[in-house]
Amino acid sequence: MRIVVTVKFVPDLQSTRSFTEGTVTRTADDGTMNELDENAVEAALQIKESLPEGECEVFALTMGGADATAAVRKALQLGVDHAVHVNDDAVAGSDVFGTATVLAAAVAKIGEETPVDLVITGMAALDGLTSMLPTALAHKLGFAQLTLASALTVADDAATIERHLPDAHDTVSAKLPALVSVTDEANKPRYPNFKLIMAARSKPIATYSLADLGIDPASVGALAARTTVVDASPRPPRENRVTVTDKGEGGVALADFLIERGLV
Amino acid sequence: MSTVAVLVEHRGETVAQPTLEALTLARTLGTPVAIWLGDAPAADAVSLLGEYGAEEVRVVSLGEAGRVPSVAAAGVTAAVGDAPVLIVVSTFVNKEIATLFALETGAGMVVDAAGAEWVGGRIETMQTVFAATWNVRTRINAERAVVGVRPNTTMAVAAEAHGAASVVPVAVETPEVRETIMSVEPQAVPDGAPxxxxxxxxxxxxxxxxxxxxxxxxxxxxxxxxxxxxxxxxxxxxxxxxxxxxxxxxxxxxxxxxxxxxxxxxxxxxxxxxxxxxxxxxxxxxxxxxxxxxxxxxxxxxxxxxxxxxxxxxxxx
Structure with missing residues (x-):
């Protein structure tokens, strides 16, 4: 079985995040693998560990500039077998449809010798939070779409997920190949151990260009994007903030504030 | 005036408040039509949608298969027809349906928007990002636009003048899909707004x-x-x-x-x-x-x- 986990390089949540010329500022200093992709890596590793030794290979796949290597490096530290980085200046500014086009071509290339059975993604990236990529990637691949999985089992050439929606909990199944996006309820991601961290340093990272993938650079990137950020500005902090310390009248002060604002 | 399709959020017969907000926004962009996925709505729901400006309620009945995103998307795509704008409430499920609609139609898409307007023949959206520390304005370059709007970002106001919305059934052939729904376990819906x-x-x-x-x-x-x-x-x-x-x-x-x-x-x-x-x-x-x-x-x-x-x-x- 061959599994590809897509991982994204995003600004650290704890850092000061910003825009530069309409795209998210990404630098190696305060960037990291998207936290929710840890659940995707964990799901892939659990499937691998449930199978006999040597029967499953897990690839981590990312796309982006040179800094994005940090994302697949993190996946190697967690224990994936191989790392692939689509590194091409022409992908900068891609929208979700361009990104899905590139990742689908990379999955196809990874599957040239041994077909890819499963693609696993996180439920969202904590920078854009659109949650659109899993659907778009499944569509481009022609794989079954099993998204927002809070549980995943793979058996008998099929994947089955639990999908918790507000009105009902669904169980959905599909024959492989399938794309599965997992939520942060699906598992508890492991921590990298020292041995894997050391090993990850020297593991090779395969690099693809758009030419390697047979993609016309004009069909992806900022110019092909169906959306463009035309203005981005930091929001001013809330004004006139008040904090009081309760000395016996804190509750009354709170209530009076709400009454004054017409909120009760 | 452009036709602006609005995908209705409803729990059974009850139209959810964000749909009334979306219809209010849609009226500023063109002529709203409502898209109702599920069994045909009751008269009360149709008249409420009409009060908020929907000229038509296009009904797509897909049964349980409609819980598969690609089936729902096929229904929505048929019901939207050639309307240049589709507004959905930004939920996880709607983001999936709308993404598939955009893939099918070439539409540009923005989710989690707080508003939208026409600028020079294109839709522009307003939203906050990075834990609401930045304001962003996005232009949709494509001729067709899908906008996912967050609840509570537009004040819902009934239309000043409106006729009765007409109910239009939309026939859709359920596409063959790779996913099978094995079971659906309904969840108790708590009282009050979600x-x-x-x-x-x-x-x-x-x-x-x-x-x-x-x-x-x-x-x-x-x-x-x-x-x-x-x-x-x-x-x-x-x-x-x-x-x-x-x-x-x-x-x-x-x-x-x-x-x-x-x-x-x-x-x-x-x-x-x-x-x-x-x-x-x-x-x-x-x-x-x-x-x-x-x-x-x-x-x-x-x-x-x-x-x-x-x-x-x-x-x-």
């Missing part, structure tokens, strides 16, 4: 120690929904469906009350765009106070009962 749509949210975190009595009481008093931090849902004190945060529910109520919540970045990302933020926490260093319009450093057990007594007194007056 967390994502509530105008008031009262949330409890670690500081509750697992006792939500006061949090629920305050939520009831304010007519709001009960939320929680990740800490609290991880402890099993309250169900995951109550979690406010980047991976739980994102809320933008007029009033957000954080009780015993420190305000970790994951939590702030799910509530920072709220209208007014109020926080009660025993720890004066809690980061929640950096974003609260009004904060009380104190014990929940002292502050909340006193605040509720004062509010009841005010309401009774």
């Amino acid at each position: 967390l994502s749509e509530a105008a008031v949210v009262v949330s409890g975190g670690r500081g509750t120690g697992g006792d939500y009595t006061l949090v629920r009481e305050l939520a009831d008093l304010l007519g709001g929904a009960v939320g929680a931090s990740r800490d609290a849902t991880d402890e099993g004190w309250i169900g995951h469906e109550h979690m406010v945060g980047q991976t739980g529910t994102t809320v933008t109520p007029a009033l957000y009350v954080a009780c015993g919540i420190s305000g970790a970045v994951h939590h702030r990302g799910g509530m920072q765009a709220s209208g007014t933020i109020v926080a009660v926490n025993i720890d004066p260093e809690a980061p929640i106070f950096e974003i609260a319009d009004f904060g009380v450093v104190g014990d929940l057990g002292d502050v909340l009962p006193q605040a509720m007594a004062r509010i009841r007194e005010h309401k009774g007056a």
